[in-house]
Amino acid sequence: MENEKLPRREREKLRQRQEMLSAALDLFSLKGYHNVSMNEVAEKAEFAIGTLYKFFQNKEDLYKALLLQLCDRFEEALTQAISEPDDEIEKLRNYVRVRLERFRANIKIVRLFLAERRGASFNIKAGLDEEIRKRHHIFLHKIASIFETGIGTRKFKRIADPFSLAVALDSTIDAFLLLWLDLPEHHSYPEDPDAILNIFFQGLIDS
Amino acid sequence: MENEKLPRREREKLRQRQEMLSAALDLFSLKGYHNVSMNEVAEKAEFAIGTLYKFFQNKEDLYKALLLQLCDRFEEALTQAISEPDDEIEKLRNYVRVRLERFRANIKIVRLFLAERRGASFNIKAGLDEEIRKRHHIFLHKIASIFETGIGTRKFKRIADPFSLAVALDSTIDAFLLLWLDLPEHHSYPEDPDAILNIFFQGLIDS
Amino acid sequence: MENEKLPRREREKLRQRQEMLSAALDLFSLKGYHNVSMNEVAEKAEFAIGTLYKFFQNKEDLYKALLLQLCDRFEEALTQAISEPDDEIEKLRNYVRVRLERFRANIKIVRLFLAERRGASFNIKAGLDEEIRKRHHIFLHKIASIFETGIGTRKFKRIADPFSLAVALDSTIDAFLLLWLDLPEHHSYPEDPDAILNIFFQGLIDS
Amino acid sequence: MENEKLPRREREKLRQRQEMLSAALDLFSLKGYHNVSMNEVAEKAEFAIGTLYKFFQNKEDLYKALLLQLCDRFEEALTQAISEPDDEIEKLRNYVRVRLERFRANIKIVRLFLAERRGASFNIKAGLDEEIRKRHHIFLHKIASIFETGIGTRKFKRIADPFSLAVALDSTIDAFLLLWLDLPEHHSYPEDPDAILNIFFQGLIDS
DNA sequence: GATGAATGAGGTTTCATTCAT
DNA sequence: AATGAATGAAACCTCATTCAT
CATH class of the missing domain: 1.10.10.60 (Homeodomain-like)
Structure with a gap:
């Protein structure tokens, strides 16, 4: 490219x-x-x-380069996912769908990421995790703005502040994926984005 | 004791x-x-x-002993939290409240735990992380049964299966806490359990 | 005692x-x-x-005390063995017999001794092995004097100098015992002193 | 080479x-x-x-490699020594001579070997000593076959079974060498193979 | 430019010995 | 007098990094 x-x-x-x-x-x-x-x-x-x-230059440098590259690709795919549709609900569906897809395609990446995103890696001395969390943060704001817009257009109720909703949705996706990763035999892979979204939509959507 | x-x-x-x-x-x-x-x-x-x-006996042994002790304490506190009240909604409020309290009191513990619970630690050869995740899993089922009961008594709508609700709530609590841990200056500490619970309650509670 | x-x-x-x-x-x-x-x-x-x-006082001291005690007992038994009979041939027979007996009774001791007697132990910094070898040496001279006397009385031919004969007999006994120790299933235990002595007696005895 | x-x-x-x-x-x-x-x-x-x-790979590996290399060289030299002459007596003389030569040239090696050959080393977990003793054993059989042949051709009397003779000769050589090693000032180096061989030959040789 | 042999700091772990109780 | 918990020097071994070829 x-x-x-x-x-x-x-x-x-x-x-x-x-x-x-x-x-x-x-x-x-x-x-x-x-x-x-x-x-x-x-x-x-x-x-x-x-x-x-x-x-x-050294082992740390290799690790950083690796993580940042993965980060780039991930962001790119997700940004595109929420850009395409006009409708906010569709944006969210698309977002969840791409998350699930990416996950399945790059399971190897996931564990690596989570270690860094959760600040639980301790692998790198100088704040790579911080950079990754910052970028994650920025991305959360993008999701938050979808909620924001949806609330503005009365598509969504303001059941919580938009950023909080983004955090909740994002972490819930992670949790489901990890569940499946840990115990694939006990938990079916969450194919349908709505299975997750519904938890939030029930209270969220202004019907 | x-x-x-x-x-x-x-x-x-x-x-x-x-x-x-x-x-x-x-x-x-x-x-x-x-x-x-x-x-x-x-x-x-x-x-x-x-x-x-x-x-x-060795470094690994020390680490295991440490994690399992922390695990014990955590479980004990949380189990007590959801045992005391009769009402399901109060149980959940209590659960979230104790999670927040414990977290604040033992921030040091949190990072350690997340590394293991997310399966991202790679520190221990023979499945300590697995044991910890299993215990977490068991605990999630306890939360799930609160939702189950609540649904049975028509206090809650069945907006999703109870275990999924438990997973969503649990991970969302984590996410909020980590947010505050990473950027305490930008995010106020989530004092009020309802701030988190409302996200789910809006759709959940049968009014 | x-x-x-x-x-x-x-x-x-x-x-x-x-x-x-x-x-x-x-x-x-x-x-x-x-x-x-x-x-x-x-x-x-x-x-x-x-x-x-x-x-x-320390580990070395314990080891020394152990070896010297074993040495004492061994010497005592062997000295007695060669004191009792009058006849030189009987003395030698007795000597070989007691060696075989002692060996069987104290196999544990044997390996320990050989390590020291062969100067191959390296366990002790300051010349314990030397002391043990010196005592072994003194004992060899006692055996040599049996040959000497036997030669003097024309019971034996002077096929070699007496000390050499003592060395040869002594080491040959060791070798047979070790053989049996290593491979007990392949080599029968040398019950009969004459089985060993004959090798030397054939040339030695003046008939 | x-x-x-x-x-x-x-x-x-x-x-x-x-x-x-x-x-x-x-x-x-x-x-x-x-x-x-x-x-x-x-x-x-x-x-x-x-x-x-x-x-x-580790300390044990180094030790094994060292011992086996020494073993190889030793065997090679001795095997050659008993291959060259036709006459059995000459074979034995050659054997003793090469033992004495090798010993003098490689005194450092000797102590190491004896520790292993006598099963008194305890240095190595998994039977290196066993391998060395096995190889020694095989070599003893080669010496035994010299006696065997000599007996077959009536050069030697059957004063004992050939393997026993090999054991006796072999251990006697060791003993003399160790004597000289321990107390070089008291015992002259056994230059002449016959000094040792005569002890056995007196009874052995059919004159 | 690519190679990989050589380096040695630093990690985990053991165990002979001491000394307060 | 007997105890055994505490000590810490020193062993084995790994691996990130360098640099001569």
């Missing part, structure tokens, strides 16, 4: 970088930051350890 | 053990499991490293 | 000391000096670790 | 490995397995501790 017009050398480099990030993702999400060595990452990516260090 | 009648030696031992666990809690919750050395814990607890190892 | 007339207190002490040595023997011969901790010894002997240190 | 045609990198690696083994031999044979730390070995070999661990 962003590397269309780059010289061959540069494109090649980006591809290598991506392979390293991909190997890192596999390993980190499987075993956790501290249980993965740089040698392992290099080996999985099929590069020499020295080459890995050419691309990323 | 449980050590009232023990011989002096035993009481002393328990006190020491508790001091070690306390030091471990401080450090683990501040820096994360992998960024805390056993020497640090021993130093903070003001014991020699060998003494620490007399009480806990 | 040596504690017959001692006051009760002293006798008790000797008994305790003996129990400690006995526990130490069991453990050292089973697992080797470095793989046995002082706590283990104390526990096996059913004393507190502090008490063990009252009797023996 | 075996690394003639290897690429430079590989040859270099083998040389380094050999240096480590050599340092380990010096230290182990001087102080014993348990009294030598990996750091010491690394320092003596003039490598970093990490490099040592690149070559040997």
